[in-house]
Structures are given as C-alpha cells and as structure tokens.
Amino acid sequence: LGGDFALIKGVAKRVLELDDAAVAARGERVLDAAFLAEHCAGFDAFAADLRAESWPDLAAAAGVPYQDIDTLARTYAQGKAVIATWGMGLTQHRDSVAAIQMLSNLMMMRGNIGRLGAGLCPVRGHSNVQGDRTMGIEDKPAQAFLDRLRDVYGFEPPREHGLDAVDTIKAMLDGRVKVFFGLGGNFAMATPDTPRTFEALRNCDLTVQISTKLNRSHLVHGRDALILPTLGRTEIDRQKTGPQGVTVEDSMCMVHLSYGINPPASTQLRSETDIVAGIADATLGGGKVDWLGHVGDYASIRDEIAKVFDAFHDFNARVARPGGFHLTPASRERRWLTPSGKAQFIVNALEKDTPIARARALHGDQLMVLMTARSHDQYNTTIYALDDRYRGVYGQRRVLLINLEDMARLGFADGERVDIFTVWHDGIERRADGFRLVEYDIPRGCLGAYFPETNPLIPLDSVADVSNTPTSKSVPVLLRRAAA
Template structure:
C-alpha cells in the first residue's frame, strides 16, 4: 500500500515520538503480517534475558523497564518476524534481471530468505543448492586462488562477537587481512582519530554519565530516526536542567522537542524541549567550527588571566595528563577568525555562544554521528573535538567525555573481535601464540580499497557476512562493476537485497537466522554477545522460532565454511557449533579484556570493557592524552569546484529517512521532515531555489563535480523547500550514493565523504 500512496510534502509540526510513533510501529507490525503471538517479542527486546535489538547500538539501562524498545526497534524486529517468505518460488516467478527492476523498498517486501541458493546463468535465476554443496563451492573457489589476498571478507555490524571472532580467525588462517566492514563506511574516522588523542577508539562514557552531565553537545546526529532510545536520556537530562546543544546543518525534529511514548503526560502535552541552542554549520564546516570554539575558549582563558579571574583551562589536567598543548595553543592563536568563520559557515556570535556554553559546563559530554565522520577532514574534526574536551579536563571523570554513537548493533564488537584490515601487532601476536600459526602481517583492504581491487581484478572472491554491500558503498555503478567482475560472490543474509542481484560469475545466497530467532544447537538454545556504543558486553537470546527449518546461524555458517576450506588442522571448527560458550572461552584466551568471559557475561546486563582513557590511562606513544595540531584546509575538492562553477556549486549530504535502517527501506515516508510516499527528494533552501532559477516542486537531475571527468548523476529529484543552510542540499541514500566518487574519502580513515559532495543541479531531462 505505502508505495501507492499519493506523494506529498506536508511539514510535520508535532514533537518527535508521541502517538505517531506508536501508530507507525503498529502499522509496521500489521504490514509485515507479524503473527499476534510474536508481538510479545517486543517485551524481550533489550532485556537481560531477551535479545539485543538489531536496530542500533544504543546501550541498555542496568535496571530495565518493561518497554525497552523504540519505533526503530519495532521496525527491525518486524522485518525479521515477518510472515513473508522469499525462497526458490520467488526466483521461479522472477529472473534476476526482473528483480533488478524493483526498488529497494520492493525487494525488502519479499520477506525472509528460506533456503540456500546458487545462481544459474542459463535461466538467470537462483536455484536451490544443498548446504554441503554450497560450502564445497566456496572452498573450491578459495583454494583455487593463487594468493589469499585475492579474496575479501565483508562483515556487517549485526554480526555477533562469537561469529566475528570465528570469522576473523578463519580468514587469517586462510591468509589475509582483507576485512572490509561497515565501520569503514561510517565511524572509521572515529576509530582512527581517537587512538591518536586518547589512546582508544571508543567512548569514554557510560550511560550513567548522562545522568550527571550538565552540558551535552550533539554533533551531526538525528537520534529520532537513527537511535530513538537516546532521546529518553536527552529528555531526562533536559528535565533536570542540563544544557543540550545540537550542532547540525539540519534542525532535526527529535533534537527540538520529544514526546516519549513511555510517558503519558508527554503524549497529552507538547513533549519536552530538548536542545536550547542550535548551531548550523555548513556542510564540511565542522572542523573549522570546533577549532573556532577551541580558539575562543583559549581567548576566554587569556581574558581571565588578564583580570586575575578563575582560569578557563583545566591546568591540573593539562599538566598531569596531556602532551602537546603548547603547540596546539600556538596554532590556535595564529588561526584567522575570518577564515574559520568562512569555512564553518557559522557567524562569530554563534561560535561565541557555543564556546561560552561549553565553558559554563562543569561536566560536558560530546556525542557525534556520521554527520561528523563522513567528510574529508573528519579525522581532524574528531581530534579537534578531543582537544576541546581536554582543554577543560572533560575526559575521564563522571558526567563528561567523548561518545561516538555507533549505528549497527555490534559494529564496535566486530572491531574488538578483530574485524580489522589494519590489525595491531599485539593482536596478531596473541593469535599467533594461542593458535600456533603466523598470521598475515600485511595490512588488508578496507571497503573502498576492496571495490578498487575487485574492479582491477586483484580480488576475485567476495564473501559478505550480512549487510548490503552493493548499496551501502559509494559510486554505485562502479561498485556494481566491481562485484560483477568477481569469480564468486557469497551473501549471508536474512532478507533479499540488491547485493544478491549484483553478483559475480558464480554466486551464492546463504540464509541465516535473525537476532530474534531461537538458535538451537546440540547443547540447547545458544546466546550470542554484542558490544554497544559504550562498551557494555551482554548476552542476547532469540525467542521466536526460525523462519525456515533450513536456516543456519551465522556462527554455524562460518564454522562450516572454515571447515570446508581449511579442514581441522589448527582448529576443530565444527566443535564450536554445538556450544557457543566454547567460542567465548577462545575469545577469553585471545583478546585482552575478556578474561573469564563466560562467567562475567552471565551476569544480567553483562560487563563493561572499560577503556583505559575513561580511567585517565593513556595508551598513546607519549603515555598522555595527546593534543594534535591540524591546519584548516584551504585547497579542497569543494573549494576547487566552487572556483570553477561559482555560486552554481552546491554541496550535498546523504541521510536516512525515518522509515529506513541503513540501506533497508521499510516504507516511503519521512514524517519528521514532512516527506510522504516518495524518496527522490532534494532538501534545499528557498533562496537557493530562486537563485538557481527553479521553483519548489521542480524536478532536477544532480551531477557530481569531480576531477576525473567521469559522469556521476542521479536523476529526477523533486525540490523541497527546507530549513537547511544556503548552498547545502540533503537527500536520501542509497538513491544518491552514485554521486559519491570512489576516491572522495576522508583523510586517514578512507571513509566515503557522504556528507560533503560537490554537485550541480540541472532541470530534469524527464519530468
């Protein structure tokens, strides 16, 4: 029904959450035809004896309420618990070519995969294959490669710690570090920036800190859509008087007002005001803004010294715990205000307000999402944010710290388990000691480099453990070309997506259990563990019967694949399938911080993997928190494109809609932004519409401006007047991923610059 609704633009005037959130959740459950007996699944979501929500990585309260789920979580659970099925009968009705004509939303609606399938060239269909034959085919391809580095192994953040550990061990015993993963596409900038400043690439806060913070700065996030349970923490903080600042080009609905569905008075009233200050940088202006705030904090300290007042800087913290402050301060002093203001797109008065708000805070938390991580200067911006918090000692004490908010439920745990294309020598040394082999030491390929390697013929086998690689990645036509250039593509999935249809010469679809389903093995139902955004590790047990008797767990698939390729020489792979606690014993031997894993995780709520930086222990070369100097870039792809095209040049950011989880499209609405029944829309300031000679509602084609001369375009987008900074545009992914050049990446992290793409608009060739 949804895709047939009348397209309309209708500004949303209510708070985020509220009765509309309950209504949307109910509609989703009914649309997916979730059996009534499975509605109770929601009562086990994010509970100590239940399953961890696959929808996001926001942590759980130690003392949970009955209702620990949100609209986003309901949609994720409904997608798994759906009564719809996609097995061999689907491909009997449709060729792959025919399915490729369907939208990503339509592909999602086919439901759960039910049996292993292999691509048949003669019929252009996927046909059933036995599990044994599927694993034999994988083994044949991998063994035939002259070099293990000609294979790449992608991992999605929905994968459990147990599966991720076995998977990385299998791949390293096979002989490569080619681990492209979803973190490469989202929070890799955080993972590369923070170890250089505070020694660990993880949050320095826990959920309790939000109860003690008096100031919370939210950078580049849309919690109402991406992690709605975060809004309950922000609501509680706002109600007790904490100052919340939203730093984002878009004034997102959930950071304005929020009506918690768990609080009846919120539903009856107008909800709770969340942010008291909105700062709106231009796209790509985050680094300049944060540096401007740091510069102003330093000036305020100078002013205090001049009049003999209380110092703004935390001198004791700087002296005892930090290195490099003098060079950092000298760089701030010489930086031009004019250039900082121009690059940030933020007036000096607003930078001043943000700086004074920060300085008034006694316990400050800085959180951020992909609005901060997907720019050319993302690593520098996150390091500058670390610098800013260190200036006043806001790391390693109650109510204060750094908080990257991850998206996928276990993307952080995957990295902890070793899903890393650039593993540390210490990690590899430990594997070598425990398993008596020499792991590959050469750095492997990340997601972007894997696409290059597949296009060039250097990678011939691609194995995807979850996710939708074809649609999550940049430069879509070139990614498609890369996947089609493979000898074998393997997709381990719960539901049909476009990555199954963009395949290699040989291709397999291996269906797996979802997080909500009972994983019954020889010793009984198995639990798996995940690590949330704040380093809590806890168990998750599914409660629903599997969608098909032919489904295998991701752990089982990994073990059988490893057994088929490597045999039982170093590891008895199949012995781990019957009892996952045996895998956790292996993790305890191999990974620091997981000693006595089984006993610790058995405690309700699990345990905290406390980062050294939270305890003010600094795992940096200097042994201290490190101030890092980064210059404001003058010569950038955007500045060069603007020099060529002047005011015609616009900068585009991609974003998720409210009815979307990563590349999964649940429905065609984005109610918080007032968009209904459609996705090919372009959010644009009304002054830019007029300046460029268009009218609201016009259709335009979008073209990337890039140095290689290749045409990158996305056609037929409807202009929607929106409150967004002038010169900036917003649109949904994956529809606009074709516009992101494969070599437009963040420095150091190699993350695609999905939030700052230089583009031109032309009137649509087809209306």
C-alpha cells in the same frame, strides 16, 4: 556542510582567549591547568596554532558567525561536565579525522575526559560496528593482536594489511580481488559510486552472500554466485547443547547476551556460526581449532575469546549477569595508550584547497554541496516505508531538500524536478535524475537527499584523509532542470 572542523577549532580558539583574559584578570582559569600539566602532551604547540589562526578564515569555513562561535564557547566554558557526541555527520567529510581530533583537543582543554559525567561518545551504530573492532576484525589489525593469535593458536598470521570497503571496490575493479564474501549487509547499495560498485562485483569470479533476507546485492554478482540463507538474530538458534545466545556490544561498551525468540523461518536454516565454522573445517581442518565443536556450544567460543583478549577474562560468567558487563575505555580511567603515555594534543591546519573549494572556483554560486541521510522509516539500506516524519516528507524518497533562497536564486520552484550531477576531476559522469525539490530549512548552498538513492553521486576516491571513509556528507554537485 563541511564546516565542522573550522567550527570546533573556532570554539577551541575562543576558549583559549577566554582563559587568557581570566589569567590577565587574575580570575578563575577556563582551562583545566592541572589536567593539562599532569595528563597532556603537546598543548603549547596546539595553543600557538590556535592563536595564529584567523577569525575571518575560521568563521567563513565554518559557515557560522563569530558571535555564534563565541556563544557556543562560553556555554562550553561554563559546563562542569560535558559529553561530546557525534555520528556520521562528523565522519563523512574529507577532514573528518582532523575534526574528531580537534573535538578531542577541545574536550581535553577543560579536562572533560576521564571526569564523571563527561567524555567523548561516538554514536557507532549497531553491534556489528562496535563489536567487530573490539574483536580485532578490521583491515589493519594491531600487531599485538596478531602476536596474541600466534601465541594462542600456534600459527603465524598474515601481517599485511587488508582492504577497507573503498579499496576493496578498487581491487575488484582492477582484478586483484576475484572473490567477494559478504557476511550479511547489502554491499552493492551501501557503498559509494554505485555503478562502479556494481561493475566491481560483476568483475568477480565468485560472490557469496550469507543473508537473512534478499536484497539488491544478490542480483549484482560475479560469474558464479551463492546465496547462503541464515538464521536471523531474532530466531531461536538451537544447537547440540540447546538454544544459543550470541554476545553483542552496544555503543556504550556494554556486552550482553542476545537470544532469539521467534521460531526459525525454516528447519533447514543454519546459523552464521555454523556456516562459517563449516567452511573453516572443510578448508583448514580441525587440527588446531575444533570448529564443529564450537558450533554445538557458543560458550566455548567465548572461552577462546578470553584466551586472546584480557578484557574478556571470565567471559561466560560475566556476560551471564543481568545486563552483562562494561568494557571500560582506558581514557575513562585517565590511562593514555599513546607513545608518550599522555593524552596527545594534535595540531591540524585549516585547509583551504579542498575539492569543494576547487569546484566552487569553477562554477561559482551554481555549485551546491550535497549530504546523504537516512529517513525515519529506514534501517541502513532497508527501507520500510516512504515516509520521513523527521523531515515532513511523505510518500516519496526521490526528493532534494533545498533552501528557499537557493531555489529562487537558481531559477527553480518548489516541487519542480531536477537532475543532479557531481563535479569531480576524473571525467566520469555521475548523475541522479528526477529528484523533486522540497523547500527546507537547510543552510544556503547545501542540499539534502536520501541514502542510498544518491550514492551514485559519491566518487569512489572522494574519501576522508587517513580513514578512507566516503565523503557522503560533502558532495559537490550542480542541478539541472529535469526533462519533462
């Protein structure tokens, strides 16, 4: 766990060495020299950094022998068109941004961006994750987006950056944020450091949840609390102009319409659009935006989107076609939206002074690294059953997957119960008790457990550099035998 950056950098280093050997033998290049020359910037500095990197350091940090790195590099070098995909396993570590940058570097080395059948493919999850960013809904909106809002609607948008999930919790804890408004989701259970998240929510003057189903976040609330029931996407959303469809964007950048097919659970339910537009009309009025008019016809909202985003021109006509339409990333056409106008190689050093390394220096081989994961019968924080067919676990979730050799080395037996304690620097005790040990084919020194049961173990300030993403896949922990 946490060896991704070192592994990918090792593959890149080996690909460079294979190219050096090909050049020396006057053979076919391994690098795509034409792509590098025409489309890239910074390759020379990147190559120099790779050549200076130590193989023993890379292999040790990756947890993968040199021979396996060599095999992987040769496999990659033989590929004519390669797609690199990744999910949260790559993103929830301290060096996750550097790891993804290194993966991009590796793909650029052989011209595998903007080539048919090749490219970078983050598995970004459900349509809210994908669509929010496309619509500019983030804590650090681009200045060009804010300028466009200003020009279209005739007001000056706030220019200060907002707060991501982790910083929101901190701001609620210290009183800077007093109102929490949740549009769906289960914030209390999806976030790290569960007891501190609970404390943060309870520190608010007001918490508001727009929800299709009750969840734990409705029970962990501020001094005043509202639950606003709403239609689900599977329910028919009938407004003045008839049933309404919302547009969603999948992880392949396809935008299409989604209509509910089930009768609403109640005739009193309002749609999310209706609720949000009603709040906007009550607070801002309808002078600049006809909020209530948009409720009656969602196509009018898509017309507004088209005014702000050029990529959504003729939005309603294009989305009405079977399958919708594709939002083409610039890099697919080898257009580089960077200051240099080129695809930029980024140099990142292999960091050795990490929280995991510091914890291991204190606790030696007693220190284990935990990752959280979801089970088979689970969607986000919603658990449908206690079975996990992916991993052969049935009828229970409070389990800890562990390598057989680690279990014996630590003096435990399969099926025994343990308590888990986080090793962190802030003096706060973080623990999760009563987990059953399950022998599993997982690398030595590593543990696996389910989300959200082990969220209390993730320190609030244990986050990825740059992105501030909680490091849910690399938590330093110790195990103790549970009390009877």
